Amino acid sequence: MSTAIGRLVRAELRLMTRDPLVLTFVFAFPIVTMLIIGGAFGTRPDPAFNGTNPSHWYVASYLTVVIAATGLVMLPVHLASYRERGVLRRFAAAGFPRWSFAVAQLIVGLLTTVVACALLLAVAEPVYGIPAVHDPWRVAVALPLGAIAFVSLGVLLGTLLPSARAAQAVGLLLFFPSFLLGAGGPPPHVMGSVVKQIAGPLPLTLLTNAVRAPWLGLGPATGSLIGVAALTVAATALAARRTIL
Amino acid sequence: MVDGLDLDVPAGQIVGLIGANGAGKTTTVECIQGLRKPDAGQLRVLGFDPVTQAGQLRPLVGSQLQHSALPDRLRVAEAIDLFRTPRARDGGELLERFGLAPRHRSVFSSLSGGERQRLFLVLALLNRPRLVILDELTQGLDPAARRNVWAAIRQLNDEGTTVLLVTHEMDEAEALCDQVTVMRAGHVLDAGAPADLVERHASTAVIRFSMPDPPAELLDQVRRLDGVTEVSRDGPRVTVRGHRRIIAYVGAALVRWEPVPDDLSVYVPSLEDALLDLLNDDQRDQPATASVNSEMIGGRR
Secondary structure, eight states: OOSHHHHHHHHHHHHHHHOGGGGHHHHHHHHHHHHHHHHHTOSSOBGGGTTBOHHHHHHHHHHHHHHHIIIIIIHHHHHHHHHHHTHHHHHHHTTOOTTHHHHHHHHHHHHHHHHHHHHHHHHHHHHTOOOOOSOHHHHHHHHHHHHHHHHHHHHHHHHHOSSHHHHHHHHHHHHHHHHHHHTSSSOGGGSOHHHHHHHTTSHHHHHHHHHHHHHHTSOOOHHHHHHHHHHHHHHHHHHHHTOOO | OOOSOOOOOOTTOEEEEEESTTSSHHHHHHHHTTSSOOSSSOOOBTTBOTTTTHHHHGGGEEEEOSSOOOOTTOBHHHHHHHHOOTTOOOHHHHHHHTTOGGGTTSBGGGSOHHHHHHHHHHHHHHTOOSEEEEESTTTTOOHHHHHHHHHHHHHHHHTTOEEEEEOSOHHHHHHHOSEEEEEETTEEEEEEOHHHHHHHHOOEEEEEEEOSSOOHHHHHHHHTSTTEEEEEEETTEEEEEEETTHHHHHHHHHTTSSSOOSOOEEEOOOHHHHHHHHHTHHHHTSOOOOOOOSEEEEEOO
16 A cells, blocks of 8 residues: 555554554453443343343443544544644645545544454353344444444544643543443433433444444334434544644 | 745755744744645745645655654654655665664664654655755754765755755854845844855954064054954953954964964854844844953944
């Protein structure tokens, strides 16, 4: 690959393998928390989990945790650190097209998500088993749409936040409430009405619902899927407008 | 802030941009590279608008930026691969030329300040640019590396590349530049060849020598020499100021008096003196305060 994007993607992937600790949050956090929470509620079908096996509920929920960790934490910190240190200025001055770095990050973010999701499923399989996918088409549409939405959000945050430390603070502030209310926390049925109302429209709640419901046969979740699609269009458009270079 | 800047960089020349900190030099070169959008005015670089035609312009410009970096774990040879375009020169040869070949497997974070500067220079020259912008080119380089970089810049210029050099190092500007533009607080104070700037703003040479009892006849003779503006004496120590041509005249006058002084020193004005003179313009409006310890013998201004 000798295009600007190709060269950037190749360099970024190489750098990532050279600094694997950077990926800990994206790779290890979802797996560890899935193992803990998935085991906390047992494996017997539970009405609080819409009558499904709680462990399977969490296996079907945690792919979106990987996506959110990549988009809300890893990418903003990475991009803000590059901007803060003048790496992006150097790329810009060297003639890399204005959009090339954002597109390269989109590709790297998506690849990271795919690998981290595969790893999560590989760990879940022997421990809790992977639940059968009832509506594979809807899951297959929701997951990449959500990944593009959150990676675009990450690129957008990386362009807006002034420093790596600010990006880390804001990223974690966005990630943990989203994670607890919309993916890895208690199921919506045990939440109070106010908390449920707050959790409902959060991007990660919409994405998790759009993946989990068709996966576990709990309904098509068309409304959530439309919400995710709208978020994808908006986040991608905004990230494209705020070109980094 | 840069205001009312009129900067013309003729093709094939080395043009220097000099001035005090905060003069607007880096802002100017950022505008030239399209990294910053000017609020007003017209800017054309190699015939292109740096903001609206950045895509066409940037491949033709090589930049060695101040305040920039590469990813910490990127190796030197990988940086060459990352930045090279199809029109690139041989990266290995450039690394060799700037003494970085032994470091080609080193990661960026392990390079010293001087090595980073040289790597940025290599990257600036890599894609055969028509214009090279060098911002604080030799900051952090040891004297040998500086001379090496200067020689490379001259060679590059001989090959037809236009160079815009932003520098605080006046000896560097004097050694390399065909033209120099002096900036202060966003304005151009003066521009011209380094020798012309020195002539206009710092033409005074200072000659000092000692004689046990300087003969009044000699001092009178020196005072009357063409170009001498001031002769002062402090005990055996004599100081003569005037246009640079007095150096030859004073030397000629002294050899007729035995014994000739063996501590004759000559201070020839440089571009740095010209710059200081230009930058001190504001202070000139304030009342002059001077403490004169020496006895004034003669002066013509």
